[in-house]
Amino acid sequence: MFLHRHATAALPRYTSYPPANRFEDGAGGALYPWWLEQLTSSEPLSLYLHVPFCAQLCWYCGCHTSVANDSSRVDRFVGRLIQEILHVSSRISDPGEVCSIHFGGGTPTMMSPEAMGRVMAALRAAFPVRPDAEIAVEIDPRTLDDAHVEAMAAAGVTRASLGVQDVDPEVQCAINRIQPTELLADRIGALRAAGIRSINADLMYGLPGQTVAHVRRSSDTVTALGVDRVAVFGYAHVPWFKKNQGAIDAAQLPGAEERFEQAEAAEAQLVADGYTAIGIDHFARPQDSLAMAAAEGRLRRNFQGYTDDPAQTLIGFGPSSISALPGGYAQNAPHLKQWSEAVEAGKLSAQRGLGVTAEDKLRRSVIERVLCDGRVDLGPVAARHGRDPADLIDAFERLVPLVQDGLATVDGWQVAATMAGRRYWRSIAACFDPELAPSAGRHSVAV
Numbered sequence: 177m178f179l180h181r182h183a184t185a186a187l188p189r190y191t192s193y194p195p196a197n198r199f200e201d202g203a204g205g206a207l208y209p210w211w212l213e214q215l216t217s218s219e220p221l222s223l224y225l226h227v228p229f230c231a232q233l234c235w236y237c238g239c240h241t242s243v244a245n246d247s248s249r250v251d252r253f254v255g256r257l258i259q260e261i262l263h264v265s266s267r268i269s270d271p272g273e274v275c276s277i278h279f280g281g282g283t284p285t286m287m288s289p290e291a292m293g294r295v296m297a298a299l300r301a302a303f304p305v306r307p308d309a310e311i312a313v314e315i316d317p318r319t320l321d322d323a324h325v326e327a328m329a330a331a332g333v334t335r336a337s338l339g340v341q342d343v344d345p346e347v348q349c350a351i352n353r354i355q356p357t358e359l360l361a362d363r364i365g366a367l368r369a370a371g372i373r374s375i376n377a378d379l380m381y382g383l384p385g386q387t388v389a390h391v392r393r394s395s396d397t398v399t400a401l402g403v404d405r406v407a408v409f410g411y412a413h414v415p416w417f418k419k420n421q422g423a424i425d426a427a428q429l430p431g432a433e434e435r436f437e438q439a440e441a442a443e444a445q446l447v448a449d450g451y452t453a454i455g456i457d458h459f460a461r462p463q464d465s466l467a468m469a470a471a472e473g474r475l476r477r478n479f480q481g482y483t484d485d486p487a488q489t490l491i492g493f494g495p496s497s498i499s500a501l502p503g504g505y506a507q508n509a510p511h512l513k514q515w516s517e518a519v520e521a522g523k524l525s526a527q528r529g530l531g532v533t534a535e536d537k538l539r540r541s542v543i544e545r546v547l548c549d550g551r552v553d554l555g556p557v558a559a560r561h562g563r564d565p566a567d568l569i570d571a572f573e574r575l576v577p578l579v580q581d582g583l584a585t586v587d588g589w590q591v592a593a594t595m596a597g598r599r600y601w602r603s604i605a606a607c608f609d610p611e612l613a614p615s616a617g618r619h620s621v622a623v
């Protein structure tokens with residue numbers, strides 16, 4: 177059900193709580209070394225590596241990245257990335273096992289095949305990586321050659337995540353990302369032939385010139401390609417923040433109601449094609465581990481979106497990457513130059529961050545359950561934190577408009593989205609965020 181006032185509200189995506197735009201200078205950065213030193217082997221780890229280069233810029237992109245121009249720049253970056261891995265790991269005397277490694281960016285395959293192998297070897301030497309760890313790489317199919325595929329397979333990569341967005345040539349032209357479907361099919365075939373069998377595809381709605389028909393066709397295409405998971409993200413147009421988005425003709429962007437219909441169409445198509453809807457924007461084959469985690473209440477939310485990774489502690493490498501530790505969040509310097517200078521000086525580059533309080537941890541758990549399950553029983557969640565659900569009573573006043581509009585129900589301490597509220601899980605989650613109002617304008621719209 178499209179309701180303008182809720183669908184167009186600016187809300188965090190809550191891949192962390194508190195959200196990253198509330199991190200403070202100094203705070204988490206200063207504490208990061210101590211937080212690392214406090215880690216013990218009882219704490220399983222996830223690792224994230226941010227590669228801040230692309231072959232060319234897509235106009236919709238909101239990531240920390242730049243055009244590499246020459247390969248020596250990427251090679252210098254790889255040297256520093258390995259230096260950072262060694263430095264961070266040296267601060268953890270008794271590291272836990274690594275359950276998951278995620279290469280994101282940017283375009284990780286801007287690293288040469290040989291460099292990817294060196295980074296993986298450095299990670300395996302520095303951390304105890306479990307034999308069954310998930311190793312995922314975000315891929316731009318346009319720059320994925322056979323040598324990369326072989327190097328990824330040799331490095332033990334288990335999952336490839338391909339940016340698709342929309343398969344229509346005109347939409348692709350409007351976002352500066354020309355990518356024929358034949359190329360996609362060919363690269364997926366090469367990955368699978370090399371033994372990398374788990375394939376994700378990212379789609380988008382709300383792009384310039386995009387219609388419901390485009391979204392349906394793109395959903396059908398990735399289904400026909402046999403991908404295991406699909407993520408469907410709404411385009412957030414913030415050209416004042418991301419200069420490359422200034423190349424997009426705002427007059428071509430679909431309106432709020434059309435965006436809503438596109439999100440609905442993608443979900444309807446993917447569900448009809450046999451995928452299970454997961455959280456607010458993911459879909460997976462029923463036998464996929466993410467779908468099973470969702471069915472068993474084990475789904476979690478982190479900076480990569482939804483995950484079945486059990487590790488609560490995430491260590492980030494590379495510029496702009498965020499680490500989530502039991503004590504709080506720490507974000508590396510966002511710019512390559514600052515990050516490089518810190519790494520070369522033998523320092524941690526984290527400057528911003530936030531210590532998390534017991535109150536933050538309670539609200540983070542509640543928000544995570546809403547965004548993973550579309551419902552939350554505040555009693556057991558509060559009990560796990562040694563708290564009383566009445567400590568969250570402030571949220572109930574904020575829930576009133578959603579209940580009045582038929583998007584949510586409240587029954588005792590149980591809060592749930594209705595069928596009509598399927599697209600408003602972020603709105604329900606936001607009711608548990610008492611700090612939202614002052615920074616609301618700095619987030620993407622709810623749908």
Ligand code: SF4
Nearest residue numbers: 230233234237281282
């Ligand atoms: S969308 Fe991906 S490939 Fe395109 S510029 Fe952004 S990070 Fe690079």
